[in-house]
Amino acid sequence: MTALAEIIDYEAHQQKRERHKIRQAIRLEAEAIEAWFDAQPDRESDVTFAQYAAKKAEWRSKYGHHFPSLYEIDCAWPHHWISVSEQDAWQFKYSRKEIPLSVIPFPVPATQSAEQALPLTFFDECSTPTPKKWLVKGVVAKGENSSVFGAPGSLKSAMLTDIAVHTAAGKDWRGFKHKERAGVVYFAFERADQVRRRLSAYAKRDGMSGLPMAVTGQIVDMLNPSCVDIIVQTVRAAEARFGMPVGVIVIDTWSKGIAAGGGDEDKARDQNIVAANLRRIHELLDVHIAGVGHSGKDETRGERGSNARQGDVDLQIHITGDAVKTATVIKANDQPEGALTSFAGEVVNLGVDEDGDAVTAFILSMAAVAAPKATSRLSDRQVLALDALKTAIKEHGQAGAVAVDRWRDELFRIGVLDIEAKNPREPFRRLRDALARSQRIAESDGMVRIGMPTLGPSPLIGQLPG
Known part of the structure; x- marks a missing residue:
């Protein structure tokens, strides 16, 4: 040696x-x-x-x-x-x-002792149903989590900003009834300046001022339990300035909060850690937490990352389309699934920079737009899936609808889906989501039917007064 x-x-x-x-x-x-x-x-x-x-x-x-x-x-x-x-x-x-x-995650003290019993609600106390605490009825409720996702350029962040502005202003949103005015804190883990320009665009276009909205561009490690205190304290500081409670927290984008701690959005463990931290936030704040996500290269496969995210959220919205975008609810707890609204974008001129070039922001247009008709050609598999749905409705349905599980069983029976597959639920989810996006089916309360049921509020935009 x-x-x-x-x-x-x-x-x-x-x-x-x-x-x-x-x-x-x-x-x-x-x-x-x-x-x-x-x-x-x-x-x-x-x-x-x-x-x-x-x-x-x-x-x-x-x-x-x-x-x-x-x-x-x-x-x-x-x-x-x-x-x-x-x-x-x-x-x-x-x-x-x-x-x-x-x-970097640091050690934290234990929050519960072995002698501490968890709060219980007993059977007889459940006789009176607890209604959802709607901020925008049919869309945003306190105590829930949501995910809005789409391809780059789909205006997913712009749509959430539009909802946030209407919530802070106490105005109806695109035909959906305003129920409670509330403050908004926007955690912009990327493109914080773009979010600020969009708010400036609303102020200029709609003559708004003094809205209870605040933006932070500081990234937060959502895997770290300390994120609970960071977010709660940030919201408390905003409430002190607003003089009113915060009702909506926006996290944009979801994946950046996971990556900040070295996590992987494809890993169910990392997604579930973040989900647990969000539940702790809900214990301390009466808010709706909305996250912005991305679709993968194949949009038919849904939101990018582990499906633990989809399993956790109460509301999941997929945005598709070109000039006219359509927001489709593909998962919802106790509310309808299907087309939510359609919209186009609008450029607002904010002035000029030091070189005399225009400074602009792209926000949702106030003009009413109709949803584009579903013109995409169905695949052979999708045709068979619709035939199987008709059969399931005929044999097991009521009032033109059938339980989703009955439809899935019929797909297994006729061989459209392979029950011996490694993960048979995933092909069914992709097939179901594709038919929902094309408005060939609609779901509500675990029941599925052919075509589009009435969703209640008109999807056309509600004019926002100045």
Whole structure:
């Protein structure tokens, strides 16, 4: 062995010993470590220790130890080392990605004791139904989560901004009745300046001022339980300024909040962690939480990412179309599914920049537009699916509709769907969503029918007074 190799081997051995000592020191905080594991999902042990060490940057003085900081930057170059502070070294070695320390999850104390019983509602107390707390009836309700998704350029963020403006103004939205005026906080994890320009466009076009709306462009790690306190405190600060409660929180875009903590929107575990954090927010705030999502390359496959997201939301809206966009409800709890509204965009001139070029914003037009007719040709499989639906309605239906499960069973029976497939529910979901988008079927309360039922409010836009 060469002298250089011996030195490298010795340094690697020393580093291993140093890391072991650090772990031992951190393990002395047994209660903190236990609280971490109680509050967090399982993570690689090295990452857990790194995160704790980053939080406890003062551990050297606390434990009375000093360890050299010799850490490998990249495993591809085992001879390439750097000496930095302990805090930065842990981040270099274990964060895996260039994530600022502000979004690294830190240990949190346990929130419940074993002796604490959960609140219960007993059978006889359920005799009086609890109505939804609508902000915009048929669209946005407090205590619920929603997802609005579509391809790039589909105006998904613009539509949510339009709903938010109408909610803050206390006005009906595109024919849907306003029920309660409420403040809005928009968490723009990307393109915050574009959101601000859109609000400026509403102020200029509609003569609005003093709306209880606020925008933040600071990204938040939605995997980190600390996001609950961050969001709640931000909302409380907005309420203090508004002088009224916030009723809507917008998260745009959803995937950026997951990626901020090194998560993956395709992983059900990461999606469910975020969903759990949102439920904690609901326990502290009486709000509707709306997220903006993306469709994948194949729009017929629905929203990009794990379907744990679809399973969690109370309302999911898919936006499609070219010049005229159509917002279609493809999942809803206790409200109709099908076409929600159609709209076009409008350019509002906000002035000129320092070079004399126009500064503009693209928002939803106030003009009433009709939904485009469904002209797409059905695939052979979709034709068979509609035939199977007609059969299921004839044999098991009532009032022209049948339970969705009955329709699915008929598709399995005639071989349109393979019941032996690895995930037979997914092909059915794609088939059902495609027929709903083309308005060939409509669903409500777990029942499906041919064609479009009446959804109640007209999908034409409600004029917004100045």
